[in-house]
Amino acid sequence: MEIRVLDANDAAEFRVMRTEALRSEPFAFGMDIETFLAKSEDELRSQLPPVESISFTVGAFIDGKLVGSAGLFRHKMIKFRHGAELNAVYVASSARGKGVGKALVAALIERARKFDGLEMISLTVTHTQTTAIQMYRNAGFETWGKSHRTLKVGDEYADFEHMTLVL
Numbered sequence: 001m002e003i004r005v006l007d008a009n010d011a012a013e014f015r016v017m018r019t020e021a022l023r024s025e026p027f028a029f030g031m032d033i034e035t036f037l038a039k040s041e042d043e044l045r046s047q048l049p050p051v052e053s054i055s056f057t058v059g060a061f062i063d064g065k066l067v068g069s070a071g072l073f074r075h076k077m078i079k080f081r082h083g084a085e086l087n088a089v090y091v092a093s094s095a096r097g098k099g100v101g102k103a104l105v106a107a108l109i110e111r112a113r114k115f116d117g118l119e120m121i122s123l124t125v126t127h128t129q130t131t132a133i134q135m136y137r138n139a140g141f142e143t144w145g146k147s148h149r150t151l152k153v154g155d156e157y158a159d160f161e162h163m164t165l166v167l
Helices: 008-025 033-037 041-047 101-114 131-137
Strands: 002-005 054-060 066-075 083-091 120-126 142-154 157-165
Touching: 002 101, 008 033, 008 041, 008 054, 008 066, 008 083, 054 101, 066 101, 083 101, 101 131, 120 131, 131 157
Parallel strands: 083 120
Antiparallel strands: 002 054, 054 066, 066 083, 120 157, 142 157
């Protein structure tokens, strides 16, 4: 398995994987499939490259194929710059159970630790994602709160669990 930061050259493969993620796991993401598919290839290419000390997306590759990703976005406003958000974590169904998610999160944390002044990483995960919640706990994230009926897909709701890792 290779873990590396994604860039504009990964946009086409990322689009395929992200489309799979949004279709197969609608309760795992705030983004809806229609909004994502409306993005142009150029827009996606411009969003993927890392922004120095602000954001990046790591990807996991098995046999040269993108099978997972995780993003980090650091707050730009001065009063919030000590924190960042872990988001959009996904592992393709074909690669689950192989430690891909754990490797992605570990690589993301390792890279984030190099950001000057970054003190914590937070995330929000839906209560339906029990495997992800356990993976985050194993990585050192602690739950600090829950919000109910926060995400709505059709007529169904999901609760959010809010977690933070102090670096």
